[in-house]
Amino acid sequence: FFMEKQVMGEFVRILKASQTMSVALQLLQTLSIMIQNLK
Numbered sequence: 343f344f345m346e347k348q349v350m351g352e353f354v355r356i357l358k359a360s361q362t363m364s365v366a367l368q369l370l371q372t373l374s375i376m377i378q379n380l381k
Contacts, residue, residue, distance in 0.1 A: 350373075
């Protein structure tokens with residue numbers, strides 16, 4: 343889905359911008375939950 347790729351790009355952008363690892367881990371957890379819900 344195009345929307346899915348947009349969201350992925352947004353997450354990657356935030357991950358690159360984030361300074362702390364904890365923020366990155368939280369985003370990854372959120373992303374994995376979102377992907378599980380899509381299936």
